[in-house]
Amino acid sequence: MLRDDLIFLRALEAEDLEFLYVLENDSALWQVSDSATPVSRYTLRKYLENSTADFEEVRQLRLVICALPDGRAVGTVDLFDYVPRHQRAGVGIAVLPHERKNGFARAALKILISYARQTLGLHQLFCTIGANNSASQKLFQQAGFQFVGVRKDWVRMADEWQNVVEYQCLLDI
Template sequence: MLHNELVFLRALEAEDLEFLYALENDAALWTVSDNVVPISRYTLRQYLDNAAADWQEVRQLRLVICATDDKRAVGTVDLFDYQARHQRAGIGIALLPAEQGRGYAQAALQLVISYAHTTLHLHQLYCTIATDNVRSIYLFEKLGFTVVGVRKQWLRKADGWQDVLEYQCIV
């Protein structure tokens, strides 16, 4: 169910330590997260030890995006801030820099959006995208997300502040 011709999604495994270490310590991704310092292998190992926790309890789910052809991990897709009563969650995606531009993000998001609707019974997904992240804006709009607002000066960057767009998709 969580696969197509380009990618498949799977749960985190202990063997994902080095992959996560590379992804989480990519400073280019820090501008859209709360990370400002490198994450240690020890911290990631602890995270992996608890990754199998019930998604409704921890209110988040992280899946590894793997290329179908050679089964290598290329990124992650996250559902977070799960709200059971309102049947919604935030969604985010991150790919290793070398894996971007190959269609993996769109293929993975299509799978997780379908999974969120049919299996998790979510009513809506939302995401926040920096106004200069043209590729993500195009991707999420192509998959049915619509702008519902703008947060002014939301992200702090080295050269000042940046607005973000708030997107929503009723699934």
């Protein structure tokens, strides 16, 4: 099972609609995604109906981070842009604002890395982080991700361009 003493990871359920609605409509998260518009419950309901599709087919996987002991949903961890030939995928983590700084993201990332290596047989994971997001950079560095570069003026935030930093984690070593 995908768990430790602090959290467990599980597949999306139909009952996650309201949780996802809150998470996906947190405008602070739009800054790190390619979206800048609210997401409707209808759109999320359709997404949940298709969320059980095979990882190999849809090339992405979203798992819910649930806190122990009560099992409440506190965030999500994603594998995306999966390329089977090269055995790599991107990683994204989102935690509800009031649940941050409790170690949930760190625990989820550790479990996900093990799952990606042992179960999915991936060779590497990568992530893109805002250059000003030192907390996320520290999280991924502590999990074994190595800095590999900067993309200049990669994301537009309000009326200014910002850099992002790239990290990768080789799982075979």
